[in-house]
Amino acid sequence: MAITGVMRIGVVALRVLDLETCLRHYRDVLGLRLVARDATRAYLKGWDEHDHHSLVLRQADQAGNDYCAFKVRRPDDLDRFRGRLEALGVAVQDLPDQPYCGPAIGFTTPSGHAIQLYAEMAQVGNGLSTHCPEFEPDDIAGAAVTRMEHCLLYGPNVAETEQLFMEALDFSVSERLNLPDGSLKATFLACSTKMHDVAFIAHPQPGMFHHVSFWIDSDAALMRAANLFGRHQVTIDEGPTQHGIGRARTIYFWDPSGNRNEVFGGSYLHYPDKPVLTWGAEELGKALSYPQRRVNQSFLTVVT
Amino acid sequence: MAITGVMRIGVVALRVLDLETCLRHYRDVLGLRLVARDATRAYLKGWDEHDHHSLVLRQADQAGNDYCAFKVRRPDDLDRFRGRLEALGVAVQDLPDQPYCGPAIGFTTPSGHAIQLYAEMAQVGNGLSTHCPEFEPDDIAGAAVTRMEHCLLYGPNVAETEQLFMEALDFSVSERLNLPDGSLKATFLACSTKMHDVAFIAHPQPGMFHHVSFWIDSDAALMRAANLFGRHQVTIDEGPTQHGIGRARTIYFWDPSGNRNEVFGGSYLHYPDKPVLTWGAEELGKALSYPQRRVNQSFLTVVT
């Protein structure tokens, strides 16, 4: 296939302080489907995703990110990527038993984040027939997000982390933000045509989680999501507005455990032959909130 | 890169009866950029495309399609695909001298269409800086289509043509429509995450052109395009409406030489692990015009 190796970010696993409360947020307000749950975990997906789940919530004492998992095209890609990672000196773990999912491999990025790769997951479909499907399901709730979109992670060693995703996993960079000293502040890494599947921003503390993003497909859906957040007392961090980076409409907000979420839409189709777009630190406001050209301090400081 | 081999449909080349009249249509009404022209050809692009052109108009005595060209990731992909095509018994031509473009190879599909592959094209950018870009250019005209999206081609041997794109060029199928006798009526072929870069529909006459599609990014843009078509006396074939196939908003209309165009938006993100969606002949109306469930006879019969 022309999409080979890593296809997409497939799963983000979050720790939450109260599973029931967070289920109401992710299922009833955002409109994700609850696919499965056990004593400590809930598995959810956007209605238009075909795989079993894209979001795992785990009851824990502290909010944050357990791991991000990327789906590869073929089972033998796992061996190939293991080889390339180990050749670069990265320790790779076997993760044979994943619920609803084939075997995975795991490693830790220089930024301190747990990453998994997997090739197979149970398919449950998008609620529409595969033969002569209707346009959309009848029972989409809340903000009706269609799919998990990307994650943004905070940690040190952003340049080394970018290099690892490019060299070991064939990601391409769509946009970058550099500090005045020339160091890399932020990198947006794409494996297919989304402008990023994952991004990293420089931060002293390793392994921190900034946000998981869900796709909304229009300005009308963006404003409707905003209204639902008002109605359901969801705390908004920033937006509705538009990012200069990624040319995307956005609202940042928090789940009840303090993990930041985003609804995200618009943007452009990324191909690896597109020029990399660059930003300077002095343009951070324009990059984050294009209309307001305003740096929201919580964006830079509040992570889980 | 995770996008390897064929990245996208990069160029569609059309024959038009009057270049000046058609320029007014494609540049002033659709809002494509005129990048270059000579005595017999005009080269245009959507504003948000970075490569030199995606549409070539050639003055000719008869409307129709000269060729569709696909951009591959690396120059050595051309040799690789030549080998795979020849191994399948397909004759491959060298096309060393393409204006504004690196060397290409060409072949003819079982459906009778001229296809080219190329790896390099001059880049002219999308009108925005690559450093700290604005959100959009100031001077977008007309319907403001952002990029050339896909082509639909009519001809015989659709099953063989599908097989060739899959086996030689690594395309995946997103949706298919089958006739009551089990034969393949239509196939939608994707090389990246668009639900198709090219589609084929069974037709007795080989090498026929159905439409070239341009991306519009919202319902508001769809309705605005419709108004511009009214204002500029563009003849609409069907729409504004929504396709069941591809879950896309659409308007079909004709350029002044009788080549069908489409503005197209919405749809879904296609990955090669998504189930293939299938349609029967009795569901053609729902597939083409989901709200109306109506088969527009001209859709099936009028080609150039």
Added chain:
Amino acid sequence: MAITGVMRIGVVALRVLDLETCLRHYRDVLGLRLVARDATRAYLKGWDEHDHHSLVLRQADQAGNDYCAFKVRRPDDLDRFRGRLEALGVAVQDLPDQPYCGPAIGFTTPSGHAIQLYAEMAQVGNGLSTHCPEFEPDDIAGAAVTRMEHCLLYGPNVAETEQLFMEALDFSVSERLNLPDGSLKATFLACSTKMHDVAFIAHPQPGMFHHVSFWIDSDAALMRAANLFGRHQVTIDEGPTQHGIGRARTIYFWDPSGNRNEVFGGSYLHYPDKPVLTWGAEELGKALSYPQRRVNQSFLTVVT
């Protein structure tokens, strides 16, 4: 009040062949609220209307329009309008007992349509608190039309009917379409800032009903309505498209008894000092379907 006399079209009463089937259409597909019903009648309203009902469906042997009722500002307006109507030679009936509604008066237009005026109706609210209301209710179904908008009626003596609405009821004309012989083909009559509350089109048969229209508030809502019509097998007559007359987005479709409906949005704010816009018969296509400039024959001929 600065809005005096006739405020708006308040109720349209339709005959339907099967009340249950039509309830599914108006309540579940269009998203009207069912407020009350008895053995032969159902009373419905748009979610954002405060009065008890705006649509009455009556089980009958033949589809069509029982009457259109307009709400006036004050009870003594009824006497005032009775006086003006009678001074113009129009017979006026007393209609003292209307369900959920204060006393009304009735008369027949030169076009053969039954018109009522009333000043009072029970208020049931729009589902939101009058103190510190939320943005919208949680339980809006289907196409989520917000309110009944206007009616279009077919019959003879359009000029006389227009004159009656202007002289007796203080309506103003927003737009008119004239035939080549100078006679009035269509008139759009406004009592407040909507470009029409009622319109009349010349037709040999008196008292015929063309459509009742319901408001939708965006292009996204228009396209979503179209999809719901596809999903629920609602037969579309025309659209989604835009009217040249009224500058409005529109879909025409039929209820299960053959009464034509419309979803309608956009348009402009009408004030009585705006110039009257005029159209000629040769511009009928542009007036009805601006993008397509196409006269849909059923629009001119199919009435109930």
Added chain:
Amino acid sequence: MAITGVMRIGVVALRVLDLETCLRHYRDVLGLRLVARDATRAYLKGWDEHDHHSLVLRQADQAGNDYCAFKVRRPDDLDRFRGRLEALGVAVQDLPDQPYCGPAIGFTTPSGHAIQLYAEMAQVGNGLSTHCPEFEPDDIAGAAVTRMEHCLLYGPNVAETEQLFMEALDFSVSERLNLPDGSLKATFLACSTKMHDVAFIAHPQPGMFHHVSFWIDSDAALMRAANLFGRHQVTIDEGPTQHGIGRARTIYFWDPSGNRNEVFGGSYLHYPDKPVLTWGAEELGKALSYPQRRVNQSFLTVVT
């Protein structure tokens, strides 16, 4: 006519510190038409307004509001309203010579604002023919606001001012916000179906100007306006967001002289028989910014 007396807010007259700079803002960024100008004043209108102007900018040493002028239906309304105002003890001035406008009368509200009433203004049209018009003009610039919408004024004696507009000028109240002590903090006053043509908020200093609002007709237009404000360095005060009061989409921003503007859309159709909606001081955040439930301090304090 059913719209009688005061039809609408017709003109807002602002003082600006630099006429040229402000022209670029109002004409090129907001997209108002410049209709006339002399040494000290510029006259502008929204593209879809028919009267000569709706915004007057006057070069001055201090920003702020010269007056708001309301258009009445008939010339003899001026005498009628003069009589009612004087009967309530309000001094009324003759303003016989208004540029591009018939004679006016003027008075000062208890809140300290200069109000004018006029019945006639030169008509210049909306750029479209009155016979068989196109859907929209070809040359709309910038944010393409269609018309001046309303003003919000700050001053003392809000209850007395509301009473004056209701008793002397037949306005109705759509929504009100009360302070814990029962006093009236804010009132929204409508003369036709807009939820307000003018609003007043309690403030110790008389005659202060909060904002003038311009209509935008969709979520897409709202987000596009936001982008234009980013591109043209317009300082945003709040938004894009949605008001709980008025159920309206909004962006607040400043002109180059510090006068606050708003783009405003959505909302509902107000009739005088609708229940008055009420808000408490503790719900101010929800009233102003429904999704964020946040009181922007500058909203309450910065006026000109």
